[in-house]
Amino acid sequence: NIRDYLREEQRTVFKVIRSSPEKLQVDVSYRRVTQKERAEKMAEWNRKMKVARMISILAERTGVGQQLIEEGLVKPAKDRHIDLYELFEDIASGDEPPDWVALPPNVRSELIELCRKEIKKTVAVSKSYIKLFAGRAGVELIREAVREAMKAAGESEKLSITVVGPPRYLLRTEAETPERAEEVKRRAIEALSRVVSEKGGTVEVLEEK
Known part of the structure; x- marks a missing residue:
């Protein structure tokens, strides 16, 4: 479902795959755009x-x-x-x-x-909507995974994981550069995946911003 990835009136980035001026048509891809x-x-x-x-x-x-x-x-x-x-x-x-x-x-x-x-000091923000499935382990596994993921942020960086509506969560990072914000987010998602997968759970990334 496209609504798992995009919201109405959301501004995002696509890659143009092909265009047809005669048909006034442009084919674009969301997945072919890297996080960076x-x-x-x-x-x-x-x-x-x-x-x-x-x-x-x-x-x-x-x-x-x-x-x-x-x-x-x-x-x-x-x-x-x-x-x-x-x-x-x-x-x-x-x-x-x-x-x-x-x-x-x-x-x-x-x-x-x-x-x-x-003009303030630049702070780069990166966000992803994710789904966390704990399986039989339940909410305690989610809490354990979140605690482990929070270690991805450095001293001057921010990372938050908030409930949108179970099993959907918003993972948000702040860092000095876009590259570092993406790196912190990637490490946090890896930590979440590692912890929940050990006990039969899964992590699904729905939308990256």
């Missing part, structure tokens, strides 16, 4: 949306048109192959906007303030 590819593409999308929102806020607060910001910031960055989100991160860390940012002084000042307020 999905995490990277979603992170890229979220950064773009963040930049667009900040530019809108900047225009609103300073009373200038978005065309001025487009010509003084967005286009020069694109011409120099500079990622605006990375530029905003640098400004948030204390750097001044570079000289090629051709914005009026009041807009530059507001941009600095906005970056330092809106």
